[in-house]
Amino acid sequence: MSYDQKYPFPQVFLVDEGGGQRSSATPPNLIPCWSFPQARETMRSHSKSRGCMGVSCSLAMILLMLFLLVFAALGFEAWQILRLQQKLKNVEKVEHDLVTEFHAPQKQIGLYNPDSNGEEKTEEKMKKPAAHVLGRIVHQPSQMTLRWEPKAGQAFTSGAVAYKIEDGALQVNESGLYHVYSRVELIFRNCHPTSSFNHVVFVRRVGQSKLLTLMEAHRSGFCVQKPNGPWTAENYLGGGLQLMKFDRVYVNVSHPTYLSHSHYGNFFGLYKI
Structure with a gap:
């Protein structure tokens, strides 16, 4: 009976009534290899360690925290930009009022300028x-x-x-x-x-x-x-x-x-x- 040397089979022992062992029919030159069951156990342990879409949960939490920090930083920068824009608007309004007051015609001292009711300003x-x-x-x-x-x-x-x-x-x-x-x-x-x-x-x-x-x-x-x-x-x-x-x-x-x-x-x- 022919067999492939690449995939050896485990030895088989026959036990008699007296508790002794008999040598198996496996040729003595074959070495027992238990790699196949061990490889199956290793794959089982790997499958247990990958719990979140193929990525570990701790790594997923770290990535989530990084995304939250990035969004928080972007939100803070947007708030700062809005504050600067508001300050610029206030400064431009003050400058406009000053320019308007500077270019407005000045009232001559002593002139009487009544309003619509005849009262002085x-x-x-x-x-x-x-x-x-x-x-x-x-x-x-x-x-x-x-x-x-x-x-x-x-x-x-x-x-x-x-x-x-x-x-x-x-x-x-x-x-x-x-x-x-x-x-x-x-x-x-x-x-x-x-x-x-x-x-x-x-x-x-x-x-x-x-x-x-x-x-x-x-x-x-x-x-x-x-x-x-x-x-x-x-x-x-x-x-x-x-x-x-x-x-x-x-x-x-x-x-x-x-x-x-x-x-x-x-x-x-x-x-x-």
């Missing part, structure tokens, strides 16, 4: 109503009401007070108690004992056709020391007065041609107390 209300204007020489001998410089030197207007260039008035756009003052300086080239002048501060009020005198002074007798010679005379008026909204305050001088050319010798102003 909030920004203008916050400034204290006040004005100080300097003398201006106008070569009109018949014009007794003086004109002033509202911007030269230390002159200014603020808050609810405006200078009216057409008639030389300071218009009050807020009722209240005001301190009103005026100083004039006149030069008499041929002064004599009868020389004199009048200095008047008056108001023109809405709804009244008659002018209301606020303060008045009459100067005379100042040329007794040097008759028929040059002489400088001055007068100052000032006091607290109750003014109404839209009142226009003026200054009159009886001899406007005698006014000195000194801006700081002739001035007019008021401020709310």
Whole structure:
């Protein structure tokens, strides 16, 4: 009987009644090989160790944790990008507001800009109503009401007070108690004992056709020391007065041609107390 030497069979022993052994019929040159059952056992152990789709469970858990970390990192980066975009939008909005405010036309000090209800704007209300204007020489001998410089030197207007260039008035756009003052300086080239002048501060009020005198002074007798010679005379008026909204305050001088050319010798102003 022929057999293949590559696949040896296990030896077979015959046991007799006395418990002895008899040699098997297997040729003595064959060596027993138990590799086949051992290989089957090894495959069984490998099949038990692969429990999650052919991959060990511990390796699968590690891969899952890595994926979760990657997704968490991506989510955090997306949140950071959204925050940066929001900050950039806020910065651009602030810059736009600053540019708009910078290029917006500035309000001229002293101008009265009422809104639709006739009330002054909030920004203008916050400034204290006040004005100080300097003398201006106008070569009109018949014009007794003086004109002033509202911007030269230390002159200014603020808050609810405006200078009216057409008639030389300071218009009050807020009722209240005001301190009103005026100083004039006149030069008499041929002064004599009868020389004199009048200095008047008056108001023109809405709804009244008659002018209301606020303060008045009459100067005379100042040329007794040097008759028929040059002489400088001055007068100052000032006091607290109750003014109404839209009142226009003026200054009159009886001899406007005698006014000195000194801006700081002739001035007019008021401020709310």
